[in-house]
Amino acid sequence: MDKTVSQQFSFSPVERYFLIDVGGNLGFWLLFFAIFYLAVITYKLGFAKELPLLKSIIVYIMLFIGCFVLAIFAIFALPIAEVLIVIALVLGIYRFRLYRERKERNHPTNE
Incomplete structure (x- = not known):
């Protein structure tokens, strides 16, 4: 058994790809x-x-620094990248629906 515990129970394929592959x-x-x-x-x-x-610029510098902490969490097999992907998808869907709702409110169709 040459796999470590973090490799056996890893739920983060993105981190596994970058860190192992x-x-x-x-x-x-x-x-x-x-x-x-x-x-x-x-x-x-x-x-x-x-x-x-x-x-x-200050916000993005602080975000850059904060991502080091997230990368360290990712090294310990936490699914950081996957969670960020899900968050981005959910927020993208929310923004798209909000855009459509505002568009329909401003330009109602006659039915």
């Missing part, structure tokens, strides 16, 4: 940037407001 330093950085990219999408879909440029 790609492996090494490159695998960690690819995982980190995947998590960062998904976190930016989630932020933009659900929480972003129109901010001045300097405040936006």
Whole structure:
């Protein structure tokens, strides 16, 4: 048995791909940037407001730093990337439905 406990009970195929299949330093950085990219999408879909440029830069720097913590959690076989994918999908569906509802409210069709 050469598999570790975290590999046996891993529910995170994205992290497993980056950390085991790609492996090494490159695998960690690819995982980190995947998590960062998904976190930016989630932020933009659900929480972003129109901010001045300097405040936006500060927000993205803090998001970048926070993604290091998420990447460390992902190393310990927590499904961080998968959760961010699900959050992005749910927020994307919500935004699309909100867009359609507003469009129908502004341009009612005669039935």
